[in-house]
Amino acid sequence: MKKKILISDPTLRDGNHAVKHQLTAEQIARYAEAAEAAQIPIVEVGHGNGLGASSLQVGESAVGDMEMLKAARRKLVRSKLGVHVMPGFATIRKDIEKAVEVGVDVFRVGAHCTEADVTRRHIGYVRERGKEVYGVLMMSHMVSKETLAEESLKMESYGAEGIIIMDSAGAYLPSDVTERIAELVKALNIPVGFHGHNNLGMAVANSVAAAEAGATILDGTVRGFGAGAGNTQLEVLIAVLDKMGYSTGIDFYKLLDAAEIAEREIMKVIPAIQSISIVSGLAGVFSGFSKHVERASKEYGVDPRDLFFELGRRKVVAGQEDLIIEVAMDLAGKKVSR
Amino acid sequence: MKSSYVMDIVQEDCRNALKRPEVLGALKGETVLITGGTGFMGTWLAEMIATLNDHFGFGTKLFLLSGRANNLSARAPHIAVRPDVTLIERDIRGLMEIPQEVSWIIHAAGNPDNRVYASEPLRGIEVITRGTAAVLDCATRLPNLKKMLNVSSASIYGNQPDNLEKISEGFFGNLDCASVMSSYAEAKRFAETLCTVYRSQHRLPLVCARPFAFIGPYQMLDRPWAVNNFMRDALLGGAIRILGDGQTVRSYMYPSDMAFWLLRILTDGVPGQNYNVGSPEGVTLLALAEKIADLFPDKPRIASHLLPPGKAQRSRLVPDISLAQNSLGLEITVDLDTAIKRTILWNQAQQKLTKAGESKR
Amino acid sequence: MKKLKVAILGSGNIGTDLLIKTLRSPVLECAAFIGRNLSSPGMTRANSLGVKISDRGIEAIRSEPDSCDLVFDATSAIDHRHHWSVLQSLGKIVIDMTPSKIGTMCIPAINLDPCLDQRNVNMVTCGGQASIPLAHALGRTHEVDYVEVVSSIASRSSGPATRLNIDEYVETTEDALAFFSGCAKTKTILIQNPAVPCIDMQTTLFAKVKQPNLEALDREVKAIVAKIQAYVPGYRLLAGPVYENNRIVIMVKVQGLGDYLPRYAGNLDIINCAAIATAEAFANKNEKKDTDQRSHAPRR
Numbered sequence: 001m002k003k004k005i006l007i008s009d010p011t012l013r014d015g016n017h018a019v020k021h022q023l024t025a026e027q028i029a030r031y032a033e034a035a036e037a038a039q040i041p042i043v044e045v046g047h048g049n050g051l052g053a054s055s056l057q058v059g060e061s062a063v064g065d066m067e068m069l070k071a072a073r074r075k076l077v078r079s080k081l082g083v084h085v086m087p088g089f090a091t092i093r094k095d096i097e098k099a100v101e102v103g104v105d106v107f108r109v110g111a112h113c114t115e116a117d118v119t120r121r122h123i124g125y126v127r128e129r130g131k132e133v134y135g136v137l138m139m140s141h142m143v144s145k146e147t148l149a150e151e152s153l154k155m156e157s158y159g160a161e162g163i164i165i166m167d168s169a170g171a172y173l174p175s176d177v178t179e180r181i182a183e184l185v186k187a188l189n190i191p192v193g194f195h196g197h198n199n200l201g202m203a204v205a206n207s208v209a210a211a212e213a214g215a216t217i218l219d220g221t222v223r224g225f226g227a228g229a230g231n232t233q234l235e236v237l238i239a240v241l242d243k244m245g246y247s248t249g250i251d252f253y254k255l256l257d258a259a260e261i262a263e264r265e266i267m268k269v270i271p272a273i274q275s276i277s278i279v280s281g282l283a284g285v286f287s288g289f290s291k292h293v294e295r296a297s298k299e300y301g302v303d304p305r306d307l308f309f310e311l312g313r314r315k316v317v318a319g320q321e322d323l324i325i326e327v328a329m330d331l332a333g334k335k336v337s338r
Numbered sequence: 339m340k341s342s343y344v345m346d347i348v349q350e351d352c353r354n355a356l357k358r359p360e361v362l363g364a365l366k367g368e369t370v371l372i373t374g375g376t377g378f379m380g381t382w383l384a385e386m387i388a389t390l391n392d393h394f395g396f397g398t399k400l401f402l403l404s405g406r407a408n409n410l411s412a413r414a415p416h417i418a419v420r421p422d423v424t425l426i427e428r429d430i431r432g433l434m435e436i437p438q439e440v441s442w443i444i445h446a447a448g449n450p451d452n453r454v455y456a457s458e459p460l461r462g463i464e465v466i467t468r469g470t471a472a473v474l475d476c477a478t479r480l481p482n483l484k485k486m487l488n489v490s491s492a493s494i495y496g497n498q499p500d501n502l503e504k505i506s507e508g509f510f511g512n513l514d515c516a517s518v519m520s521s522y523a524e525a526k527r528f529a530e531t532l533c534t535v536y537r538s539q540h541r542l543p544l545v546c547a548r549p550f551a552f553i554g555p556y557q558m559l560d561r562p563w564a565v566n567n568f569m570r571d572a573l574l575g576g577a578i579r580i581l582g583d584g585q586t587v588r589s590y591m592y593p594s595d596m597a598f599w600l601l602r603i604l605t606d607g608v609p610g611q612n613y614n615v616g617s618p619e620g621v622t623l624l625a626l627a628e629k630i631a632d633l634f635p636d637k638p639r640i641a642s643h644l645l646p647p648g649k650a651q652r653s654r655l656v657p658d659i660s661l662a663q664n665s666l667g668l669e670i671t672v673d674l675d676t677a678i679k680r681t682i683l684w685n686q687a688q689q690k691l692t693k694a695g696e697s698k699r
Numbered sequence: 700m701k702k703l704k705v706a707i708l709g710s711g712n713i714g715t716d717l718l719i720k721t722l723r724s725p726v727l728e729c730a731a732f733i734g735r736n737l738s739s740p741g742m743t744r745a746n747s748l749g750v751k752i753s754d755r756g757i758e759a760i761r762s763e764p765d766s767c768d769l770v771f772d773a774t775s776a777i778d779h780r781h782h783w784s785v786l787q788s789l790g791k792i793v794i795d796m797t798p799s800k801i802g803t804m805c806i807p808a809i810n811l812d813p814c815l816d817q818r819n820v821n822m823v824t825c826g827g828q829a830s831i832p833l834a835h836a837l838g839r840t841h842e843v844d845y846v847e848v849v850s851s852i853a854s855r856s857s858g859p860a861t862r863l864n865i866d867e868y869v870e871t872t873e874d875a876l877a878f879f880s881g882c883a884k885t886k887t888i889l890i891q892n893p894a895v896p897c898i899d900m901q902t903t904l905f906a907k908v909k910q911p912n913l914e915a916l917d918r919e920v921k922a923i924v925a926k927i928q929a930y931v932p933g934y935r936l937l938a939g940p941v942y943e944n945n946r947i948v949i950m951v952k953v954q955g956l957g958d959y960l961p962r963y964a965g966n967l968d969i970i971n972c973a974a975i976a977t978a979e980a981f982a983n984k985n986e987k988k989d990t991d992q993r994s995h996a997p998r999r
Contacts, residue, residue, distance in 0.1 A: 056905035088889040091866040114893040130574035157456040159562040315894035322903035429735040432754040
């Protein structure tokens, strides 16, 4: 029997980072339709940082959360509609409740990799409403495999039906992934997943390493459409997984079609590993910061590479975009005083 | 009145469990203290003693100690207002005195909800370790204490070894004390040790029960345990979701049996002895999910989650109850099918009640 | 002068830090430190400082109603509902540290005086105490379309209750921001950062306005920052106000006094400093009333 992998596709969520959260309802509907045709199991939709994250801090969405979700909902039948949720941005009453009513099937409740306990109420609420819920640990490269296992166990105890660790900075090498996934598989009684970024060109290799270490959930986006250097490129991942004897239930030709459609209709630029993305990966900084760093470095006349390394040194986490301005001002000030 | 229907189910269960009420005769005219008195166990024990008083003229006085006495008014208001029941609101960690008239104690405080031990293990284990020490210390100063029952937990056994079909009281456990997930079980083990020490040093008449898993009214469906989740998924009208191939084996006892067993262990258990309390009838989670699904008119689908290859969760946790059966004549009187049926019935009645309450508002 | 007698309900981090600040105050006296668990670190600390302690919760005040005039409630929003019903009937002044939304919201730099006529004053949230004065300054100088506040705090400075109730924090802060800035559309974000050494609390305010007037805003901001610094010594303007990327940005940093928790816990410090400032204002008002009454009393 072929080993099964559950694919979750955040093209319409992580990809939103790549266009400063400007995806329109039409674009979402168009890709959702193509994803449904390709039988992608879970289609994640929304602002790059998930429900309730449209803000001046991270970037305002062109379209409200519920409008985005409804646009996708109408096109999805067999494919499930998923969202990313971060407590601290989204609340149950303002966001999750409404998303349940709009018909979201899968909630992925995320927290920085050491802060799993902020997700307890949110995970519990989703379960109470009878929807699927996963726990997501972001920026997972920042801590040891033991800490990841302990934080995952918290989420499991809250009712999470699977744990996904994110390489939010694109900082992992395959051996890092193997070690962490193996630890989680050993510690947990629920499925384990991996979400890659491609800053160091390792996203597909890392995802394969995850599967080989026992992960049964993998994230990927078409053309790698996502924050920074982009995500694991889904078409490539599916081809490789198939070649390795894994089954995903995805229609490969239709997936290639979906990628063409997405490239044509929703991407301004196809993600590529730009010099600055390599720096970001090396510095271990959240991929979603790249557009902000680009802008702030121009505005304050500082080298974006210095900015990334300084942010990495300060150990900033997802959601701390305001620090980019402060650090840029700092660096600019130092330059002047010199 | 609709609300009485919810109560009826429980009261009928209590009457059915008391086929031979006279075996609990030692409690007649006595005063019983239950710590954790407003929790799931405390409420069932109170229901059972209320039944003994109302139908069998026991005249037993009951003190319920709880850190949150309001819980009982929400969960079982009819118990909270009874003249034979006195609520004591007190954090058990700081307990300094037990009413002098108390002659029997059931120490059932300590939240088994593993979410508490994930987020705030320090508070959780303190309630168990300091709380148990405080109760034991107070108990040494009671003039007429006949016996105290420490409600421990099956979790003290850790993982049931593959070659063991059923866990008996003589199994010494299989736990990793360095794992964060062991804090509840290790605290419970220490509480048992404390009891042993108090029994030895102070000659306190202490008996211990090790409860396994239960299914029934008053259990909150938001608890992250398989059976609760199945039940909730089904009540919500969605698919029942299970992990992997669903071959994990558990057993479930109905709480009226549980309450009767605990009272019997209190009155007739031998000090120093530990008794498993649970059902010996193992059931796979898949079979359990199917049993639940069968009871709904639009039979819910059963959906399985992917587990890594070779990671099939095939753990079992099933007690050997021959000690309780042979020495105390205890039996399972409610089988699993009936237990599930009545639990669903009670939850449906409860749901209607909540909805009626909401629409009134 | 006669000190105002206060009781502190809740022996966690907030309660214990309030205790240390109360003991330092020239106009407040801690009459009782009340929790539920005698073995908690807060209780032990209070006991070692010679403060009268009780583990009987609200019952400790109900049974000795004359022991205090003002109560800090540092328990939880759910418990506060019950506590208030008791304290209201006893005629106590209550300073509520929980996000219960029962009392009048108080930001000392903005509305201290009117709050002194209330019996139940709510201290909003830590992020609210840091950011609302800035939003208020903005509202006085601009027609504001949208206000957003992002606070980053050290993971160590947020206890289990804050973590469990992160939604209440977000929603309470948003409501208060709207109330004090006059802008209906608000957003609050809370980030917890585990970096070691622990980060100081930092709060950034973003806003969209019709016509930016940085000069006027700068004046207002400087004035209100000075007012806050009078009761929160560790509060300082880090950057701004600037107008960039079509938005106003103001950043502040809050370092704590290091009373009970270390200095990184500026979030805890700012709400407690605000509560102490409020209690001291009540004390001064009482004293003044007493003095006035004495001076108006007919001489014999």
